[in-house]
Amino acid sequence: MGIFVIRRLVELVPTLILVSILTFTLVRLVPGDPIDVMYGLEGADKETRAAMEKTLGLDQPVVLQYVLWAGRMVSGDLGFSYRARVPVATLIGQRLPNTLMLVFASLVIAVMIAIPLGVLAAIRRNTLYDFGAMATALVTLSVPPFASGIALVLVFGLMLGWLPTMGAAPPGSGVMGTLRHMTLPAVTLAMGLLGVTMRLARSTVLEELGLDYVRTARAKGLAERWVIYRHVLRNSLLTVVTFVGLQASYLVGGAVVIEVVFAWPGVGSLVIDAILARDYPVVQAVILLVAVLVMVVSTIVDLTYPLIDPRVQLT
Amino acid sequence: MSQVSTIAPAAEDLRFQRSRWDFLYLASRSRLVVIGALICLPIFILAIVGPSISPYDPLSINVLDKLAPPSERHWMGADNLGRDILSRVIFGARVSLEVGTVSVILGLVAGVALGAISGYIGGWLDSLLMRLMDAIQAFPAMLLALVLVAILGPGLFTVMTAVAGIRIPVFARTVRASVLAERQKDYIEAARCLGQREEAILFRHILPNIISPIIVLGTSYFATAIVVEASLSFLGLGVVPPDVSWGTMLSESRQYMERYPWAPLFPGLAISLAVLGFNLLGDGVRDLLDPRLRTIL
Numbered sequence: 001m002g003i004f005v006i007r008r009l010v011e012l013v014p015t016l017i018l019v020s021i022l023t024f025t026l027v028r029l030v031p032g033d034p035i036d037v038m039y040g041l042e043g044a045d046k047e048t049r050a051a052m053e054k055t056l057g058l059d060q061p062v063v064l065q066y067v068l069w070a071g072r073m074v075s076g077d078l079g080f081s082y083r084a085r086v087p088v089a090t091l092i093g094q095r096l097p098n099t100l101m102l103v104f105a106s107l108v109i110a111v112m113i114a115i116p117l118g119v120l121a122a123i124r125r126n127t128l129y130d131f132g133a134m135a136t137a138l139v140t141l142s143v144p145p146f147a148s149g150i151a152l153v154l155v156f157g158l159m160l161g162w163l164p165t166m167g168a169a170p171p172g173s174g175v176m177g178t179l180r181h182m183t184l185p186a187v188t189l190a191m192g193l194l195g196v197t198m199r200l201a202r203s204t205v206l207e208e209l210g211l212d213y214v215r216t217a218r219a220k221g222l223a224e225r226w227v228i229y230r231h232v233l234r235n236s237l238l239t240v241v242t243f244v245g246l247q248a249s250y251l252v253g254g255a256v257v258i259e260v261v262f263a264w265p266g267v268g269s270l271v272i273d274a275i276l277a278r279d280y281p282v283v284q285a286v287i288l289l290v291a292v293l294v295m296v297v298s299t300i301v302d303l304t305y306p307l308i309d310p311r312v313q314l315t
Numbered sequence: 316m317s318q319v320s321t322i323a324p325a326a327e328d329l330r331f332q333r334s335r336w337d338f339l340y341l342a343s344r345s346r347l348v349v350i351g352a353l354i355c356l357p358i359f360i361l362a363i364v365g366p367s368i369s370p371y372d373p374l375s376i377n378v379l380d381k382l383a384p385p386s387e388r389h390w391m392g393a394d395n396l397g398r399d400i401l402s403r404v405i406f407g408a409r410v411s412l413e414v415g416t417v418s419v420i421l422g423l424v425a426g427v428a429l430g431a432i433s434g435y436i437g438g439w440l441d442s443l444l445m446r447l448m449d450a451i452q453a454f455p456a457m458l459l460a461l462v463l464v465a466i467l468g469p470g471l472f473t474v475m476t477a478v479a480g481i482r483i484p485v486f487a488r489t490v491r492a493s494v495l496a497e498r499q500k501d502y503i504e505a506a507r508c509l510g511q512r513e514e515a516i517l518f519r520h521i522l523p524n525i526i527s528p529i530i531v532l533g534t535s536y537f538a539t540a541i542v543v544e545a546s547l548s549f550l551g552l553g554v555v556p557p558d559v560s561w562g563t564m565l566s567e568s569r570q571y572m573e574r575y576p577w578a579p580l581f582p583g584l585a586i587s588l589a590v591l592g593f594n595l596l597g598d599g600v601r602d603l604l605d606p607r608l609r610t611i612l
Binding site: 014015018019022026027029030031138139141142143144145146147150151153154158249250252253254256257260261271272275276283287290291292294295 | 449450451461463465546586
């Protein structure tokens with residue numbers, strides 16, 4: 001186990017280096033001069049431009065710029081926002097908890113709804129319920145998140161007035177206030193995951209139901225409820241839970257759009273604003289951070305596999 | 316010998332034609348394919364003949380019809396600039412299908428090339444390419460698409476390139492896996508013994524034999540490509556006028572949707588219907604070409 005963990009962490013290093021090179025290169029390729037962006041319409045004179053180039057390290061060769069930038073990233077210095085004129089770390093620090101909260105809430109909603117519905121569809125295979133559940137899954141998969149978000153805003157926010165449609169809860173709103181503000185964006189984000197998880201839960205349970213040990217359990221007279229709860233679910237849900245755990249990348253990508261629909265103050269809306277304003281340090285830091293987070297989450301899911309299922313050996 | 320060489324291609328042609336008819340027959344029996352086709356076919360027809368049947372120019376502004384409700388004059392109403400929503404939905408179908416088709420082709424060409432080279436040549440090149448694909452896959456697809464569009468600038472073709480680019484790692488990985496499995500088979504060894512060149516083995520033997528997963532990949536991505544384009548346009552980083560996007564229409568309608576709910580309703584329905592149709596079609600084709608996957612999803 002220990003050797004596997006070390007090997008897995010070592011394997012992360014080259015990918016991390018490649019991710020950082022890609023991030024650095026991609027953002028450098030975005031057209032437009034950062035100094036022009038900083039000084040806006042009035043522009044910078046020759047001396048100021050030269051001084052700024054020196055301060056930002058833009059007068060150095062590109063390879064050296066990358067090395068310096070990577071070094072700063074490792075030490076936690078994420079740079080300075082051209083637009084907000086504050087350290088990028090401060091901006092991300094303000095926004096990241098909101099995004100993580102949103103992603104976590106949507107994950108919980110998706111799991112709580114999709115797994116029972118999917119399992120029930122498998123148990124009642126080829127019935128009207130199964131057909132209805134799978135049709136629902138297909139519809140949730142087909143409606144793009146921003147379209148379902150707009151529909152939810154229109155119905156539950158504007159027409160019925162039950163839930164707030166914009167932004168996060170102001171400080172001091174309490175748990176209920178936070179939950180009320182988060183409900184619509186979290187449900188919208190969960191909808192994309194709902195369909196896939198339902199289908200996966202159904203198919204894994206179906207596969208398990210066809211195995212010999214289930215027949216043996218039934219043959220020895222075990223009640224169907226026990227067969228399902230004590231045997232089938234325990235063995236089949238591992239795949240589903242692992243799959244859901246690996247959806248961090250999808251959810252963060254989805255959050256980018258959802259945060260704009262609901263004016264949710266997370267890193268998604270921060271990166272969109274930064275791209276539109278050409279605030280490169282923010283774009284660079286957010287992209288790198290998100291990619292690293294996705295890689296770390298995937299590795300953690302990999303490593304927790306034997307904890308969930310003792311039959312799995314890490315080699 | 317010469318007789319064998321003239322008969323063999325004819326027999327092969329006949330077999331190919333038969334398998335093509337078999338596939339079409341099976342497709343016509345598949346509920347998913349039939350329902351998907353019933354949804355997608357009208358969208359394709361709309362996209363092709365759109366300019367001739369569209370009641371208005373999708374860009375023509377008419378302030379007198381500003382936010383007009385659905386009526387005989389404007390079947391789906393008009394937006395805040397008095398532009399006919401039906402005409403814009405029709406022209407939006409064109410853009411969505413163009414993006415779907417071109418980005419799937421671009422993504423497949425690049426992904427198949429990288430995956431085939433990586434899987435067939437192997438060694439350090441395979442390791443390097445696969446690590447690069449791992450690195451690209453670490454970025455959430457939507458975020459990567461946004462950065463690519465920011466680099467390439469707004470416009471239809473750049474959106475197509477970005478939508479294709481984010482899928483290349485998935486295409487390349489799947490093709491590589493198929494090539495790795497195929498190159499171990501006896502007929503490849505036989506072709507090598509006959510003295511065939513490596514490129515010929517790859518292009519004439521391996522690629523035709525892994526066409527099923529490639530078609531499955533392409534059809535499954537079509538719906539996603541439409542969603543990514545609409546999302547980019549919704550965020551203001553997608554297609555720009557004179558092209559019309561369902562995503563842009565939805566984004567613009569948010570400002571006045573409380574009082575004029577038909578404005579987001581029709582483009583929203585159009586995207587959802589198109590994605591549903593292509594998802595059904597993709598699932599149907601997948602079930603026909605790769606029945607093993609049916610048990611997974």
